[in-house]
Amino acid sequence: MRFPSPISASTAKAWLSDGQELALLDVREAGEFASGHPLFAASLPFGVLEAKLPVLVPSTACRIVFMDDGYSQRAERAAEIARGLGYQDVFFLDGGATGWQRSGLSLFEGVFVPSKAFGELVEQAFSVPHVSPEELNRWQREGRRLVLLDGRPPEEHHRMNIPGSICLPNGDLAYRASAIIPDPEIPVVVHCAGRTRSIIGAQILRDLGFPNPVFALENGTQGWTLAGLDLERGSDRAVEAVPDEECRATMRARARTLGEAWQVPFVDVATVNAWLSDGLRTTYVFDVRSDTEFRSHHIEGATHAPGGQLIQSTDHWVAVRRARIVLADDTGLRAVVVARYLKMMGLDCHVLAAAEDAWGDIVSPRPLCPAMPDLPRAPVPLPRDAIVLDVRPSIAYRSAHISGAQWVLRHQLGERLNHVDKTALVVLCADDSDVLGLVASDLRANGFCNLTELSGTAASWREAGLEVVSTPEQPSDAQALDFVFFTHDRHSGNLEAARRYLSWETGLVSRLDAAEHLELSRCLSRRTKPFAIAQQNEKRLSNVG
Template sequence: MIRPAIRIASVAEVRAALIEGREIALFDVREEAPYSRGHPLFAVSLPLSRIELKVLDLAPRLDAPIVLYDDGEGLVARAAARLAALGYSNVAELDGGLQGWRRAGGEVFIDVNVPSKAFGELVEATRHTPSLEAREVARLIADDADVVVLDSRRFEEYRTMSIPGGTSVPGGELVLRLQDLAPRPETTVIVNCAGRTRSIIGSQSLINAGVPNKVFALRNGTIGWTLAGLELDHGAARRFPDLSAEAREAARQRARALAQRAGVRFVDRDTLEAWQRDPGGVSLYLLDVRTPEEFDAGHLPGFRSAPGGQLVQATDEWVGVRHGRLVLADDDGVRATLAASWLIQMGWRDVHVLEGGLAGAALEVGPRPPRRPPLPSGAVAALAPQTLAAEMEHSVVIDLATSRRYAAGHVPGAWLLVRARLADALPRLSAGQRLVLTSCDGDLAHYAIADIAALTDRPVAVLAGGTAAWQAAGLPIERGLTRAVEEVDDVYKRPYEGNDNATAAMQAYLDWEFGLIAQLKRDGTHGFRVL
């Protein structure tokens, strides 16, 4: 098939848009692991393998300026064709790809969620955010000092490993709930995460809000705790208590003062509804910054769940177009104001808090599923789990999930394949048998049907409902990386998550974070300004 030529965007053009505050989405279409080994500061990971699963939320405006790149793997043309089929009309290719960026003098960053992490380092360096090293915190805990340890990560991360005696208070909740957690101003507050960013931002959030307590970040988080030879808890379940009226009112007063200092703007519901009807050439992101549980209990139509602490920590997981318009909502103005204050400092110039929050609005209940294109129609058979189970000896099952999801549980005997590399992988599978595609919920398998049809004449079917339906039917699940056609290199293994990280990897991660400020200076596109 002859594909139309793609417009070439120069490195200078991309840098100018970033610096001048014009909308641009810079998408890296490699898998996450190669992306993590090197990319421009504001590049967002959008693997070719999962474009349909992510792009409509990352880039909600179909005529937003999008620039794609890879590192010579030949993925861009396929990604551009897929985006064009979805209706995107302003797609270009970065001149020379990642190597072109390097040749033009562009700075290259490793790891993921880098803008947020680099910003956190800049905050600490600028505001001299107070911190305590792990052994000092351990001594305070052992001496039964008047101290509370608040873990600013997601509850799932906290459950995996935590500081002994610590309480889960995700970062966006800290200002709102501190009064209930530390009612005495004499109580010392210590904020931790796994590494550095969320402890720095969490601590500085409390300081910026003017709480009377002494506040410290746990220096280097659970990584620093582990490197100091101290033991972590596993499976802890301490969570913040129900919010009292006194804590809510104290937090509201602090949020109002912070809004004035940070220049937080507010938008009324009528204006928001006008933006929703006609964004006016601006990419519009509607983000509910409360807890996921609150979001599921009732949220405004069109909003996505983006808990405030995580939104600041990993903005690029929700917002793909740099300099788009962000509208934040909650039920009291505290958490939205706090998140907005940080996003403004991170160079987002069009950030608004919804006046009145959820009050008086008709709410939707339950999780808001990601936006995805309609599943392709066609004559491909969709097999019920029980049917596939009965016909396994005549089938070769291909699982298109990420390696992490595959290892967590897959159809016994299924092969793990990366969708973007199907052409290389298919010839290595057993010949003659029917191919059955599956993925986590089945959607990706449906989107990949056309890819398979272009590569083979073998009969193809999909597992209806994907691996989730197989498991829900009570059928056996196999775990681990049992069958991979090629070396697994799709997902980045973060050195600050889980319990099996090597000491050298954890120390190298900290050393990398310490060097981010110098990289920001060399890069020159960030636009950060710390209050």
């Protein structure tokens, strides 16, 4: 068997633009990834490698480059594991992130960077109108009629929102917006927490031909806070209207019209099945409907990727550059809208033409993830000589953990337990079954044979008589590699953190090199405006305010 080979940063950079499939996978922890990574790298922490790799990279023929910090050897280990799972074309980045930067290439802080930069490009390309927080607040104080929509998922809306807004995720705008915008004259404002989903949501409504004056709220909830205005918290307002069958039939026809205008191709079941059985090419099948709809029924083996979030965080689902993407929903309309934006990002995106009753004919193989070991329950009370390893997120450990427990990441197990008696009782505390199983597998492979699991929560541990403590500063920020500090404080009242974040977001486009800019914008130049009414909107905007 050929062992994985190192490649240089310049080679990996060239591969990103050579027209062939490539997955550049960063196996550092989430916080490390957010501290700086190549633009088109996808995050796949080593702690969940075997569980998530088959989902992110479903084709074992896909070319993969693993990267890490350049000295922890996680990338080499990941490449060897991938080879063991059957992946054939596997490499690791020589020097990791450090080597990438040393080669004169840029690392981008933050998360979902391609989608964030794309949002800024969309604003420029379409001249998306915006309204400032101060102006919107003035409209509200004057009692002006308007529709204020939050384009984020319900859980984000519930956490905090612009006062009076109604949750309608961007991916559902084509499906439900008509129920909340019946008046063609009333202004519509879309907000999110920052910029991207405000911009994309506003432009989707314009794409769909709503004659209303439509605005993106400048800088979202962060801009609202920076303007000295109070947010609302705990809102459960949402647009939940379900179109009747007559409306759904109209949507199906409209999906075809828009697909033709926007050059979004439709594919049938036979084509999708042929693609899924093609061992030399990657095909993703995403269901872009809401959580409730997906749970009710869906294509076997399809991945749930709510449409608005798929645009907002594309690299979370699509790790393979040049892969094929198939989107499905009940009428095709939501899928066409989402596909329009993914195609403008340069992705090869298609919409499933089949009705729901034909979804069962699609043979979408489930990813072949390794079996996870079953562990016996830990005895309570715990023996004094037990080794308690807490493999939950660092912030959960800080909040509450078993007294004497060590917090550890999977890749640190060897150095932490190098001198430990391998016959000792090891108690694992985890809240993620994938992490638990992979840590247990590593320990067994290294000779530890007496492994147990302590399930439950801090509250249940206390009820069982175990001593639970909190250590707000341990692990330290430097040790908490899994936590994304980059985005942490911007929603907690830290105005300087919000300013830094917004400055980062608006500055992304200027940091793109020529190849990166071309990758994200080449299809924006081929955009179309199928509705004459969309051109009329510009004239109407000056009449508002």
